[in-house]
Amino acid sequence: MSIVESFDVEDILRRPQASVSEKEPKIEELLSKLRNLQQAKRVIEEELKEALSLTNTLQDEENALATEVAKLQGILNEKEETCRSLQYKCEDLEQESQRQSEVKQQKEELVQHYYCQIQETKLRHRKIRMKFENQLQQLIGQHKSLSTVFTTERLPTEVHSAEYTTEQLLKAEHQILEQVAHLQEEPGNTQNMDTCLDAETLMHGELFTHTLHN
Numbered sequence: 001m002s003i004v005e006s007f008d009v010e011d012i013l014r015r016p017q018a019s020v021s022e023k024e025p026k027i028e029e030l031l032s033k034l035r036n037l038q039q040a041k042r043v044i045e046e047e048l049k050e051a052l053s054l055t056n057t058l059q060d061e062e063n064a065l066a067t068e069v070a071k072l073q074g075i076l077n078e079k080e081e082t083c084r085s086l087q088y089k090c091e092d093l094e095q096e097s098q099r100q101s102e103v104k105q106q107k108e109e110l111v112q113h114y115y116c117q118i119q120e121t122k123l124r125h126r127k128i129r130m131k132f133e134n135q136l137q138q139l140i141g142q143h144k145s146l147s148t149v150f151t152t153e154r155l156p157t158e159v160h161s162a163e164y165t166t167e168q169l170l171k172a173e174h175q176i177l178e179q180v181a182h183l184q185e186e187p188g189n190t191q192n193m194d195t196c197l198d199a200e201t202l203m204h205g206e207l208f209t210h211t212l213h214n
């Protein structure tokens with residue numbers, strides 16, 4: 001129990017309601033009570049200072065906590081914004097990946113289509129070449145059989161003509177083979193390749209006709 005609790009201020013302030021016959025309190029008692037009152041005042045002032053100091057400390061801690069809360073709230077907002085940004089980027093990447101997958105599938109289908117066209121063109125060219133070789137063999141056979149009906153004077157001329165015709169046919173074949181090889185490197189030129197093959201057949205026919213007439 002503190003001095004304040006044990007000391008009643010009213011004991012000093014309240015005037016005793018004693019009768020006239022009673023004696024006035026002594027000065028020593030009044031001084032003693034005054035000292036007790038001053039001591040109680042000092043205790044109260046000390047306790048008030050401690051309370052104010054504690055209040056300031058708590059206020060500082062509250063301000064620090066409020067600052068920390070604001071800082072953490074700012075960090076949280078930044079993290080949430082970063083999370084949303086990463087989520088948007090992830091969605092964009094998924095869409096881009098799906099688009100690239102579709103484009104890749106389309107390119108694979110297109111490459112397969114071109115590959116089939118090239119194989120068909122090669123097969124058609126092989127057939128045409130075989131036909132050309134058969135016709136060339138027939139032409140050579142015809143020239144050999146005709147040599148029996150020509151005189152000795154005309155034989156060198158006919159041999160030279162046959163060699164020239166054969167040379168021209170081989171040159172024409174070589175040129176067309178080069179054109180076909182060039183067109184095969186460009187899958188989109190299948191129509192031009194067919195045109196070259198038709199031109200090859202026509203050229204062979206013209207050379208055959210010219211040779212037979214000679």
